[in-house]
């Protein structure tokens with residue numbers, strides 16, 4: 467594809483993590499897409515520092531698991547501390563692989579991850595990223611045409627490109643969101659925080675996990691994000707700004723509990739910034755052929771480190787459906803399932819972040835007292851400790867592509883596990899980018915042929931294996947797993963489960979070196 471086409475099946479506004487993920491997935495399915503971003507390079511300021519095992523699994527599907535492993539480190543859980551840095555409670559997390567095949571909590575530096583994502587995109591000739599392209603207008607001009615206008619910020623020239631689908635991955639101040647007439651619903655949360663990144667070769671000798679300071683006066687978070695990189699976030703007092711802390715001398719009193727004994731000269735201030743954390747969800751995520759994803763569709767305070775994760779989930783959820791429609795495998799109606807599935811999930815995660823923030827820091831002195839008394843005794847309430855460190859996110863709501871049957875132990879809407887199979891390969895590597903039927907019963911030859919015709923991979927859940935136990939726990943003998951690894955449906959009647967599999971026949975991986 468050229469950099470200046472007149473028509474591209476999919477145009478993506480924004481080359482942040484959400485836009486690049488969507489482009490990579492589409493390109494893997496052989497769908498031509500053009501990504502436009504106003505800047506040439508990755509946004510250099512560190513923002514996200516944490517992602518969970520579900521997202522690590524998604525990165526593996528993009529082809530960058532090993533590269534991400536090289537720039538990230540697993541975190542050991544969460545410590546709640548009082549204002550004097552005394553530990554109130556510790557919630558340990560296993561750094562070993564979860565059911566998704568990766569550590570549950572992973573610390574990293576967002577610009578490094580974005581650089582990886584961009585380098586990886588270059589492997590796919592179906593995707594073109596054009597920097598210095600400021601999108602100024604997006605309009606639906608026909609039943610299945612959208613016109614995108616952008617200005618080349620170097621030459622000043624204005625360009626137009628037509629597309630069948632436009633994805634607005636253009637961040638918090640999204641122009642595409644405005645273009646579809648959506649507005650942000652405010653979930654009534656706004657706080658100003660100081661975000662501090664420090665580099666040092668000195669060893670801080672701190673517990674290797676997230677430290678949450680439960681102080682309503684000065685809530686704070688500390689985490690190690692790399693061999694020599696550390697992140698602090700402090701809630702700003704009403705009369706403070708980030709400028710009050712932009713030297714190490716001014717900042718030192720705030721970070722002293724973690725750097726005691728280390729001379730300020732050994733600590734390099736990478737940056738000090740002020741962010742207003744908000745909780746907002748756009749009231750609709752699609753109009754006609756235009757969609758919004760990532761921060762354009764939702765904003766969350768980073769208390770559980772899930773903003774970028776939500777954007778990547780959006781991209782994963784929509785890309786394979788869009789590829790199915792563009793390639794003529796799936797009906798257009800499946801595109802409605804994007805908002806039906808993703809909006810309630812994003813809303814839940816934002817409310818969870820708000821609840822965690824409130825539980826850890828609200829309530830003044832009374833809240834402090836309650837935390838000192840209650841939190842160390844959480845072990846007495848069965849299941850609570852596990853819940854706090856469990857990275858599993860909720861099941862997707864019912865849709866044309868999530869068919870829950872009545873009953874409690876639902877597999878549908880949740881991710882299937884990603885175990886190592888008897889041949890030594892992980893499930894995801896065996897299934898690739900298509901549908902799978904996981905079954906504890908052997909399919910008869912005609913069922914097997916039909917699954918092959920529909921492009922689905924059949925995986926046998928041998929007795930006693932993780933997959934077999936997983937099916938049993940869901941009271942099922944077979945499950946249909948979508949390309950994004952969400953279970954579409956599950957049940958005891960294997961023939962009925964097989965009938966639900968749609969025709970979906972992607973090429974293996976259309977990367978240049980695939």
Ligand SMILES: Cc1cc2nc3c(=O)[nH]c(=O)nc-3n(C[C@H](O)[C@H](O)[C@H](O)COP(=O)(O)OP(=O)(O)OC[C@H]3O[C@@H](n4cnc5c(N)ncnc54)[C@H](O)[C@@H]3O)c2cc1C
Pocket residue numbers: 479480481482483484485502503504505509512513514515516517576599600601602635636637638640641661741759760761762768770771772773774775776777
């Ligand atoms: C302090 C802080 C800490 C955070 N911590 C975490 C964390 O630990 N874990 C986590 O998951 N998330 C975290 N987040 C959130 C995370 O950084 C964002 O959710 C994520 O960057 C959103 O990605 P995006 O691609 O949707 O949007 P963005 O990263 O904002 O990218 C949008 C892109 O669109 C481009 N663009 C915008 N308008 C136009 C236009 N008109 N024309 C062309 N291009 C345009 C921009 O240049 C940009 O490249 C944190 C955020 C902050 C601020």
